Amino acid sequence: MDQNQKKKKKKANRRRQKEEVMGVSNWSELCPDLLRCVFKRLSFTSLDRAKAVCSSWHSASRGCVPKQNQIPWLILFPPNEEANSNSSCGFYVPEDEDKVYRSRDLGVDFARSRCLTTCGSWLLLLNPLMDLYILNPFSGERIDLPDTQSLRLRYLKYVRACLRIDNKTKCYLVVMLHSCVFAKKGDNKWHDLPLLTFNKDFVYNHKDQMLYLQDLSNPYLVNIWDLSGDHPRKDGAVSLGYFRFNHYDFPSFLSEEDHELYWEKLRGSMNRIVITVSGEFLMVSSIVQHCKSWYFRIYKTNHVGGKWVKINSLGDEALIYDMGITVIANDIPGIKRNSIYFSSLDHDKKDTHHIFVYDITTQKMEPLPQCVFSFLPFSNARWFFPC
Numbered sequence: 001m002d003q004n005q006k007k008k009k010k011k012a013n014r015r016r017q018k019e020e021v022m023g024v025s026n027w028s029e030l031c032p033d034l035l036r037c038v039f040k041r042l043s044f045t046s047l048d049r050a051k052a053v054c055s056s057w058h059s060a061s062r063g064c065v066p067k068q069n070q071i072p073w074l075i076l077f078p079p080n081e082e083a084n085s086n087s088s089c090g091f092y093v094p095e096d097e098d099k100v101y102r103s104r105d106l107g108v109d110f111a112r113s114r115c116l117t118t119c120g121s122w123l124l125l126l127n128p129l130m131d132l133y134i135l136n137p138f139s140g141e142r143i144d145l146p147d148t149q150s151l152r153l154r155y156l157k158y159v160r161a162c163l164r165i166d167n168k169t170k171c172y173l174v175v176m177l178h179s180c181v182f183a184k185k186g187d188n189k190w191h192d193l194p195l196l197t198f199n200k201d202f203v204y205n206h207k208d209q210m211l212y213l214q215d216l217s218n219p220y221l222v223n224i225w226d227l228s229g230d231h232p233r234k235d236g237a238v239s240l241g242y243f244r245f246n247h248y249d250f251p252s253f254l255s256e257e258d259h260e261l262y263w264e265k266l267r268g269s270m271n272r273i274v275i276t277v278s279g280e281f282l283m284v285s286s287i288v289q290h291c292k293s294w295y296f297r298i299y300k301t302n303h304v305g306g307k308w309v310k311i312n313s314l315g316d317e318a319l320i321y322d323m324g325i326t327v328i329a330n331d332i333p334g335i336k337r338n339s340i341y342f343s344s345l346d347h348d349k350k351d352t353h354h355i356f357v358y359d360i361t362t363q364k365m366e367p368l369p370q371c372v373f374s375f376l377p378f379s380n381a382r383w384f385f386p387c
Contacts, residue, residue, distance in 0.1 A: 095334030
């Protein structure tokens with residue numbers, strides 16, 4: 001075959017391929033079963049984009065559950081001033097790098113509400129009238145909870161709550177920790193939890209549906225509650241052993257002789273309990289300095305003697321500080337192993353310098369992309385796991 005014949009054949013092949021592509025049916029006419037096979041393999045954000053392609057794709061996506069989300073998102077809440085006209089929230093998805101998504105308009109009530117906790121894609125909110133409700137910011141679904149007049153909600157700063165909700169059935173269980181009451185789907189009033197003691201700190205592990213309460217009168221005791229049923233059930237207690245905040249463990253504490261500089265810089269310090277993937281308890285100490293620098297130290301109990309010892313790595317896990325849990329972070333795009341995802345949620349610091357990812361290896365704060373904070377004004381933020 002000479003050179004001219006080769007060129008003609010190559011040209012004919014390209015023409016035939018083009019004709020074949022041009023002859024493909026409209027993408028909106030793809031078989032719904034085929035679309036569903038593809039949709040169930042997509043991530044949360046990819047499935048959301050696919051739904052918006054056309055009406056037939058949106059119809060085929062109904063009932064499709066996206067691939068289990070394994071990375072934390074940051075939700076940005078709108079300013080709650082009366083003059084604020086913005087009633088939507090923003091979502092920063094680390095997997096999508098420099099992109100921030102805006103939710104639908106969620107109404108004035110949402111803009112003036114405070115988020116107490118999250119469960120999957122659902123938010124537990126308290127509005128200025130002291131009404132409690134559950135809201136899905138993606139679908140706009142809202143569930144109003146029983147009247148709160150009997151609850152002690154006067155001091156909003158101290159209101160703590162726990163939420164469990166099923167995405168399909170919408171069966172929920174809400175526990176108001178400060179008021180020692182709970183309510184479930186179908187209830188028109190709150191029920192007392194007499195055995196629930198006041199707590200210093202708490203962690204709700206969505207994976208095993210267990211609530212861990214650090215006792216206020218005895219901070220070395222953790223009471224465990226099972227929230228998997230219709231009623232919260234006490235499931236024992238664990239003694240963590242004595243723990244004392246050790247300022248010597250932080251890099252800026254030079255020596256006893258130079259301690260004045262450390263205390264001069266210090267603006268706050270605290271401890272919190274954490275539950276690992278394997279169910280092990282950790283204690284996380286943190287300090288913040290006047291230069292807006294944060295430092296963290298992590299401790300676990302030594303199996304020999306039960307004493308707390310400092311550890312320098314979380315291995316293949318990442319700590320979601322807002323939720324008090326660790327998650328698997330090895331080889332998962334969008335989440336960094338051996339890091340702490342922090343939003344200063346309990347520190348009353350509505351400042352972009354206090355929302356970051358902390359690298360435990362380098363002991364340095366890694367700020368989020370500037371687009372996250374310039375996208376829209378916000379009053380608060382927290383990390384969560386939509387599903």
